[in-house]
Amino acid sequence: TDAGMTGDYDSVIGMDKEEPLSRFTTGVPSGRYEPASGSATLSGVAVETDDKTGLAVKIAPVRLGGQLEKAVPAFWL
Incomplete structure (x- = not known):
């Protein structure tokens, strides 16, 4: 599943935002997508599951690097 993103915030x-935004607003491709070169950020969630039921027992945000406030689940420590 898609529960987060890793890349330039x-x-x-x-990707560098100019080309995707241009394609979206004009409907016309005008160039190639280029990787963004800013500060990388990893965002997602950590889920701890019950071994017997397979159900989630804990879920917490994960944010590392970049511009967002760091978040590390306590159950990782």
């Missing part, structure tokens, strides 16, 4: 899915 100031980007469009990790």
